[in-house]
Amino acid sequence: EGHDIKxxxxxxxxxxxxxxxxxxxxxxxxxxxxxxLNKLMTAYRTGLIKEKE
Known part of the structure; x- marks a missing residue:
């Protein structure tokens, strides 16, 4: 007895x-x-930029 309730x-x-x-x-x-990246892909696919040789 004598314990506090916690x-x-x-x-x-x-x-x-x-x-x-x-x-x-x-x-x-x-x-x-x-x-x-999507803009870059579009530019590549439409020929605005060419692949390096």
Whole structure:
């Protein structure tokens, strides 16, 4: 006897919206790189730039 009662409380918070890669700073850089690569592919396919020999 003579023991104190110890209570513990846990607070759990759920975020209903997931963070997507595209919403991060690094994701924005990746999106810009993808757009640049797509432009480069289009330029190559249409003959605007030629393959190195």
């Amino acid at each position: 209570s513990t409380r846990f607070v759990i918070e759920f975020n209903s919206q997931r963070v997507m890669v595209k919403d991060t700073d690094e994701g924005k850089v990746l999106i810009a790189q993808i757009q640049d």
